Amino acid sequence: MNPHTTPAATKATETPAAQTAPLIPLPLTTARALTATGALLSAASTFLSWTWTTRFPGNLTVNGYPGGLQLLTLTGALLTLAYTLTTWNIPGLRWLNPAGSNNATALLATATLATTWYTLVTIAVQLGGLANLEPGGYTAALATLLTLLGTLALPLDRHTEDTDGTEDTQDATPGTGRPKATTRARALARTALRTIRPGHPHQQPPPPRPLPPWAEILIIAAAFGIALGIVTYGIGTAYGELFTGFLLLAGLGTAGLARAGLLGRLTALTAKHRTPTVTAAFIAAALFPLTQDTDQYTLIAVNILIFSTVALGLNVVVGLAGLLDLGYVAFLGVGAYTAALVSGTTASTLDIHFPFWAAVLTGAAASLVFGVVIGAPTLRLRGDYLAIVTLGFGEIFRITVGNLNGESGPSLTNGPNGIPNIPDLVLFGYSFGDTHHLGTIALNPFANYYLLMLLFTVIVVLVFSRAGNSRIGRAWIAIREDETAATAMGINGFRLKLLAFALGATLAGLAGTVQAHVAYTVVPEQYVFAGPVPPNSAFLLAAVILGGMGTISGPLLGAALLYLIPAKLQFLQDYQLLAFGAALILLMRFRPEGLIPNRRRQLEFHDTTTTGPGTLTHPEASTP
């Protein structure tokens, strides 16, 4: 589809860019100079020592050589500097900021400030007082603040859809016509929020300069190379503080790049070259284990892959067909238990050893059967009722496998002890349990499993995109949109919902067969509704919603974040579910369509202006 004719684009161009008066009144040149100086100073400050002792991880004591969290500040400061320069129309930098938005600079300055101040506050708290900061630290704090103040003096554009114009004046004190102080503070806060909030840049960037196809593909490859680098850095962060700093910088920085229109251009490129994009993504992902020399982080990576693959499978059910399934992890469990039972482990009650391909087929088939058996009675329900019943079936699975121990039920699963000692896979003489050497590169066991799992992820991605973009996929979306109208169009609602449910179950079963071998053990407690360790049903659903329903990259990103954050932030352990809940509430308030919105969904959640007769959803049947 031509992106320039989409209604979203038309709508955005119709809305004029609202450049507001800057929050801080300064001449434009001064503001720019202030920002650039601040960014330069911030970058320079990372070469000073921030603290006196190496007790704070990452060694921030060395003069002339930035380390640990200082590197993040340096990156942020340099990016801010680059973006300040783009608004000066310096040739060669224009591509960085196609929308010419100052908000990008402001967001990057905020990212730098957040990372730096987070570091400094953590130093002060951990080491017991501000006295532990060296002059370099204070310089960094002031320089980043200066940068942010500089960007706030630049004209920023902001969201206009939630300004109705009258709102700012109607609270004025009667008689004086001057706004009350509280009102002004509220207005200021609103303006700040609008400025920071990522979304459509209202200034539509000019259409990109036409490039030869090979150059575009090269850009895609480079982008995935950079993405691999960023993800590898994030997974490889050695301590929680560094990871938090990384998240702050990466999160706000990405919002900045989105505001600049750079990500939009990249998305347009990837939409144009689908096959090269998928290939580049696959290659970048396959390169990950080669960047690792220990298996510490490859284990995390393979678990992320399993989690995200299952989340993508759930996305068929939730995102495409609109069925809220709260017991999805049971299908992963069925696949894992099946693979464990036929894996030839001594702990298995079945004395059989299937080759891996047969185990995969058996696991997927078992999940399929389980999906149909659960789906056939439950899918006659709609909405909340379906959610509750699937939640129940998920728990029934866990409790049942906990009881099939020969005492309270037939002997099959060893009850709560589960099935341990699942042997490593051997495919075509290639043992997954050994470290293999490719020249100088060592592939450790988890790297082997990572590559195998990646293959499964690719299969699931292909299944998702192909099924979604077909007669069946359209029927699923139609059911999600309006089931009554869909049946009136000749769609057998129950049958198609069952198909979505069964397909989702099969995909989870596939992932489960690999998971059994990666974890070496399957126990019932891995498959709970909600628990601290993903994947569980609640986290799977959260990954889909956080990432973006109905998209491919959304659940992959959501799952990666939801796995990494608990794994990296050990101090959160006790408060993890609390933080998780708070984060979900904030997300639903400010970005209900998820981090990577589906084009359709975004309109669904934010386009309230066109609510006309066409959006009435009263059940027709109720009017005689």
Added chain:
Amino acid sequence: MTATDAPAPVLTATGVTMRFGGLTAVHDVDLTVHHNEIVGLIGPNGAGKTTFFNCLTGLYTPTEGTVTYKSSALPPKPHLVTKAGIARTFQNIRLFANMTVLENVQVGRHTRTKEGLFSALLRGPAFRRAEKASEERAMELLAFTGLAPKRDHLARNLPYGEQRKLEIARALASDPGLLLLDEPTAGMNPQETRATEALVHAIRAQGTAVLVIEHDMRFIFTLCDRVAVLVQGEKLTEGTADTVQADERVIAAYLGTPFEGAPGEEEAAEVAAAEARTEETQEGDQR
């Protein structure tokens, strides 16, 4: 070109009764739609028109009575009814709001295409051919309804009149032998109503019979070969536009009957005069 003598009627409803608990919404209604015929169904609000429609399309299973389509009994499931050849639109527009215009029509093609999940996953040549054919047929229908330039717009972003048109295009996508339109001109301005009239005539010219519910009397009387009047769940009368307009019971159903004597002779006379005037205006509209 009324085809009252055609061999098999497209739709025959015999003694259709629909009860919700103690309430009888539709009582013993007979209706026949012949080949190439446009039949109107009118009646005051709450007369049971939409309920009767829902009985025809399988959304409700009638408590009593039978519905046959081209002399075979209709299955009681909406998707099977559509498959058999009856398509419908809704009183409140029910498009798939977040799908594009083209996708909406392609969903309408669902019963006339076969490609299953495996074919979609394997993407063989047969699948590509079928997708292409489905898109081509959908584009034909969009061109027919004049929506072709808007193929990639989201349905929700269309103006009201075009949403109505899209609903008709989507219903036509299942190649129906009978099209049921539930208040197709509700909320339209006179121009749009005229355009809809032309569209319905064009649909009939393609060999599809049409059964239409409408409150716009002018629309009904210019368009329909035959009009059936439903009042309080029962069919009051049926016939050509002129017969129905002349029927006193129909006028009474719409305007009410004067009490004998009770409100006073003068009022009764006034009401009668008003009725006469209405009749005149309606006839005037006719000409």
